[in-house]
Amino acid sequence: MTVIKKLALGAGISALMLSAAWAEGLQGKVVGFSQIGSESGWRAAETSVTKAEAEARGIDLKFADAQQKQENQIKAIRGFIAQGVDAILVAPVVATGWEEVLTEAKEANIPVVLLDRGVEAPEDLYLTSVASDQVKEGRVAGEWLVGTVGDKQCNVVELQGTVGSSPAINRKQGFEEALAGHANLTITRSQTGDFTRSKGKEVMEGFLKAEGGGAGICAVYAHNDDMAVGAIQAIKDAGLKPGSDILVVSIDAVPDIFAAMVAGEANATVELTPNMAGPAFDALDGYLNAGTAPAKFIITESKLYTPADDPQGEYDRRKGLGY
Amino acid sequence: MTRPTAHLRPSSKPPAGRPRPLANFFTRPQVIALALVLCVNWLLFPGFFSITWQDGRLFGSLIDVLNRGAPVAILAIGMTAVIATKGVDLSVGAVMAISGAVAAVMVTSGQPAWLAVMAALAAGLVCGLWNGILVTVLQIQPIIATLVLMVAGRGLAQLITEGTIVTFSDPVLIFIGTGTVLGLPTPVFLALALMLAATLIVRRTALGLLIEAVGVNRSAARFAGISAGLLLVLAYTFAGFCAATAGLIAAGDIRGADANNAGLWLELDAILAVVIGGTSLMGGRFSIPMSVLGAVIIQAMNTGILISGFSPEFNLVVKSGVIILILILQSPISANLLRRKTTAHSDGARR
Structure with missing residues (x-):
């Protein structure tokens, strides 16, 4: 490039x-x-x-x-x-x-x-x-999941960011806020994947083994796209289809998550512009x-992207930005 | 007033010869530690030992432990050689990042995969050679000499990838990270092959003895006619090669070179694996298979934490607690206790 x-x-x-x-x-x-x-x-x-x-x-x-x-x-x-x-x-x-x-x-x-x-x-x-607004990012992701799953029973596993970092704390909080009051959605496992692909993959491998080969997992929520990309690979290695057998929702909107959406392997991402x-x-x-004088705190939009939002186009648009 | 007299006679019995590796294998603290960690994992997750055959390969938590532990095991193989010479190599994590970056950038720019792999391994060899030269020719303390590359190497890798995660879809590189050989994940196969080859080379030739001699006393070794400098350079270059191999695995595993995170802090895991394996940081006697066992113990612990369902805030506390336990098991005090018990036991049996 x-x-x-x-x-x-x-x-x-x-x-x-x-x-x-x-x-x-x-x-x-x-x-x-x-x-x-x-x-x-x-x-x-x-x-x-x-x-x-x-x-x-x-x-x-x-x-x-x-x-x-x-x-x-x-x-x-x-x-x-x-x-x-x-x-x-x-x-x-x-x-x-x-x-x-x-x-x-x-x-x-x-x-x-x-x-x-x-x-x-x-x-x-x-x-x-x-x-x-990092809390809002988590909330948007959670609301998407609540809306998508409907009344079905759904066990969610969570890949957290680095322990103690503010995006990890806030994105967890926002997601939990969105899930509150929906008893059919429960977070069954939550571990840190340190915001990296390799850790995301390793943690997801562990989750899949521990939950009966993935049978007990309906969705994975990752605090960033990189961990989601790793998790998608782990789900594929376990013989399941990410995006349909296990829903994948994450935050950031980096190019590679749009590539996964094009392949039908990721379901939603919230943009950190x-x-x-x-x-x-x-x-x-x-x-x-x-x-x-402008407002003291200008909050950027936390836009939700799904495969309906031209993932190929988003991928092409973002690829050159240095992600 | 009494004049000090030299005690020429040894006050204790001379140490027994090198123990037979297989006979005492199951009483070694590392093996006991591994068994304990695995048992705890099994208690936390009853399906831990179940291994199934799925899509032409073995599948199960135990295989995951080996697969995830392979990069650290490979680093530990190289690290053992360096630590045996009384050195240490802090740069292996950064070299992993460099090797992954080189391979990924080459395949994405259209070079054939074999060339990319060779270039990545060559990059590792050059990094190792650089460390070796700093330590021998410039006589810089190993911890400082390799610290240079630990810091600069990651920057170098970021320069190669231009700060992005370089994603690739080359089947050869992906095979190195996630493929299957004889039903085993490729990383496990590579780690085992490297362990066997390295062990045979150092134990079936005099090389191992020479490395130990350099580690115990470099000057004495040199006066005894050993080319200590050459051996040191060799050890660091080998560590660089191992790191490059691990870097290829890490990149192939996630189908991308992540210069910021690939191999981050793994040099510390590798050093820990070597120490758990019983090789002293003061150099001298070493064992490559035991270092690999150390890496497996560390990974068994990591996997155990993942499947246990503890909240992630406990990860590091649990990990350090277990490590302290293992080191206590290994300490001379408990070794003495253990020996007394086993000798008492065998005495009893003889009678």
Whole structure:
């Protein structure tokens, strides 16, 4: 995958997304973006979507990769302040320790938008934060399952994310909320698959053995798509058909889960959009040009995708984003 | 005032010769530990020992234990050689990621599978060679020398895959990860083959003895005419090769190279397997089959936790508890207790 191809694809997508919101708005503005790093495919997609969004709006984006270190992010933000940028985007690597540098930005009158994660700092130190609602993601997945299963008895197994991580806690909570009050749906087994494919496969293998070769499992809920992809392979190895013998629902909407949907092996996924920058730029547009303060917490949509939503098209659209 | 006198006569009886491997096999703490772990698994899940024949291969929890344990077992085979030389190789997990990445990127860019496999193994050999050179030529402490590649290697793998999970559908690579040989999963077959080959090479030639000599005292070994440097480089290169093999299995298993997670922290599992197998971190006497047994114990425990239905918050606590138990079983104290009991028993039988 060449860089040019990636950019072209990304630009194409954002041109589509922006056709309505296209305005002179941020043309020629300089925005600094301090990204955490590239630890996951989603993160890489967020970076490429942000760059494409900026390009489509004619923004001069200064990109800084912090390589998972807060000190690098603070350095980058100070650099942006010194350069006198018009606005700063930060995807904070940790929640604490931001007050000082955010105060510096505020004193320099540079609005800061937090992407994807929040910080523990007074709310007046940043303009707004754009993030997904992880509890809602779990709830959307659970509601899909409740609606699909109907009144049938259904034993669900759950592949949790890394123990103690906030997506794992919140996505579990949201799913349980959706299942509450539906006695026919019970979570019979729940284990951590560490958000990885190989662990997802290994844990699912164990579940299948422990539940009579899969006879006692009606659906699997994975906290991310990668674990679901691993689970699908385990189900196939056990001689069952994922997608029909055992329903598969997960969260993130990465390209490979759409490939599984095309093959009829996955049933639903909830999107964690990599486009955090779009709403951020919209908020900045309103603030810098019209002086309207945006909502303090902008929640991105948690859209549900099923095989009815053109999985092949979604796969092709996402493949070039760097997932 | 008495002058200190040298006690030339040994105060205790000289140690008995190397025990016959098979005769004492069932009294070894590792075997007892494995039996205990398997029994607990059986209590938690009565169908644990049932093995069926399904789609032309063996199918069951016990097979899963062997299959999932195979990558760590293969790492442990290489790690045993390194630890026997009084070294350690922290980079094997990262080398797994590199090897998987190389193979996946090559097949997705249209290269034939055999070339991809060769390239992945070659990458492992080069990584091992690099470690060996750092340890011997530059005389860097093994833990630091291999730490370099542990950190940099994962970055290298991410560069190769451009930070994405490279998914492939090449049948040869998938066969390495999930295929079947003689009814056994391919990873199990590979681990067994590698274990047998390595054991035969070190025990049917002087190589094993030479490695132990280097591990016990490198200078002394060198003065005795052993080319210690060459042996060290050989051990690290072999560990790199084993890691590359494990990396191919890990990638083939999930049909994709996940540079961020492939082999993550497995170097620690491999070291633990070697230690459980009874090889001392201080170098010297080693046993490759016992290290493989150590890997199987670790995996039996992991699988047990998975099927037990404990909530995942308990995973690490249970795991460390069992490991402490195994290490206590192995400690000199319990070994003495055990020996006293068995000698008393055999004395009684003789009378």
